[in-house]
Each structure stands twice: as structure tokens, then as C-alpha cells.
Amino acid sequence: MTDADNNSTLTCYDGDGHVAQTVPPAGVAANTLTPANCPSSYPADYDPTKASDWLASDATLHTYNAMGEVTADYMPLPAGQTGPPNYGTCTAS
Numbered sequence: 001m002t003d004a005d006n007n008s009t010l011t012c013y014d015g016d017g018h019v020a021q022t023v024p025p026a027g028v029a030a031n032t033l034t035p036a037n038c039p040s041s042y043p044a045d046y047d048p049t050k051a052s053d054w055l056a057s058d059a060t061l062h063t064y065n066a067m068g069e070v071t072a073d074y075m076p077l078p079a080g081q082t083g084p085p086n087y088g089t090c091t092a093s
Helices: 023-030
Strands: 010-013 017-024 062-063 069-074 087-091
Touching: none
Parallel strands: none
Antiparallel strands: 010 017, 017 062, 062 069, 069 087
């Protein structure tokens, strides 16, 4: 999605059509990301706790259960905070 200032946000979807990862404009620009960078399918071993599964350090990742309900959101730490891990987690109960 591109806003009026030509800033693009990248949204990647899993095989069930759920948002799996969202990269804000700063991450898209810094990493020269395009929709082609989104995985064509999210493998069974998709793991937001692995840095290699993040398209950009400022991305937000989501996981779902078999019923399509969000089980966890993973987001970058606020400015000034450091890890490990280098992300915060919000889990659904």
C-alpha cells in the first residue's frame, strides 16, 4: 500500500489469507522491499522468533491457530530498548 507521500507499506499473507507480516515504510525503503520479497507460502517451520523470518527489523509478525485466530503478535522493541530477544510479544489467551 502506498500513501499520498509515496511511502509504501508491505503486507505479506499466509496461505490462508491472514496477514503474516507487515513492514512499515521505513523498513520497506531501507531494505528495498517489494511484494516479491514476501514468501510465496509460509512453511510449517515459520518462526517469528528467528531473525531470518523477518523481512525487516521494524516489521510486525503474526501467528494463527488452525481456526484462523491470532495466537501471537511479534513487534520490534520500542526505541532505546534492547534484547535479546529483539522483539516484543503479545499473545492471545
